[in-house]
Amino acid sequence: MSEEISTFELAKQFEEKRNADLFEQQKETTAVVTIESKDKLIENVFEQAVMHEVATNDQLKGKVLDTAQKYTETKMQTIATNVDTEYKEAVYNNAKDACESYGFNEKTTPIWAVNFMRVGYSIILAIWLFIGSFTFMPVIFIAKKMSVGLKKTWIAVVFAILLYAAVTILPIVLALLQSL
Secondary structure, rough: OOOHHHHHHHHHHHHHHHHOOOHHHHHHHHOOOHHHHHHHHHHHHHHHHHHHHHHHHHHHHHHHHHHHHHHHHEEEEHHHHHHHHHHHHHHHHHHHHHHHHHHOOOOOOOOHHHHHHHHHHHHHHHHHHHHHOOOOHHHHHHHHHHHHOOHHHHHHHHHHHHHHHHHHHHHHHHHHHHOO
């Protein structure tokens, strides 16, 4: 029976030491310590003291939990904002020509504005292509075909303009001459 009491007493002493104040435990341990281990020891003691204070002080525990909640919400909002910004940049990059034709070069332009510029750009481009089909496109087409044989681009452009002018103006001149 004396063994059972001593085992019980040992368990009780162990539990008391475990629950004893951290600083009391530090007094009991004596060891030779280097400068680096002193720093680590002080850091470890401070961390344990903070954990003890947070665990025992309900007011401080509430503050820590409130701060942790605000921190988490802030980080989540930051991530959501970054995702939104990346999405806006991707939409802008897909319609970069349209946005730049309106003078916008900000990658975080609102998506509705980018879509509006995309539609407007498409309309103006269609008009430009229609008009160009009868004006400058034939000159460019002829100049490219002529530059293959002439090997000088500027000469090909001059000949193309002259040829285009002759093709478009000559029928008008002939019609005017016949009506006189």
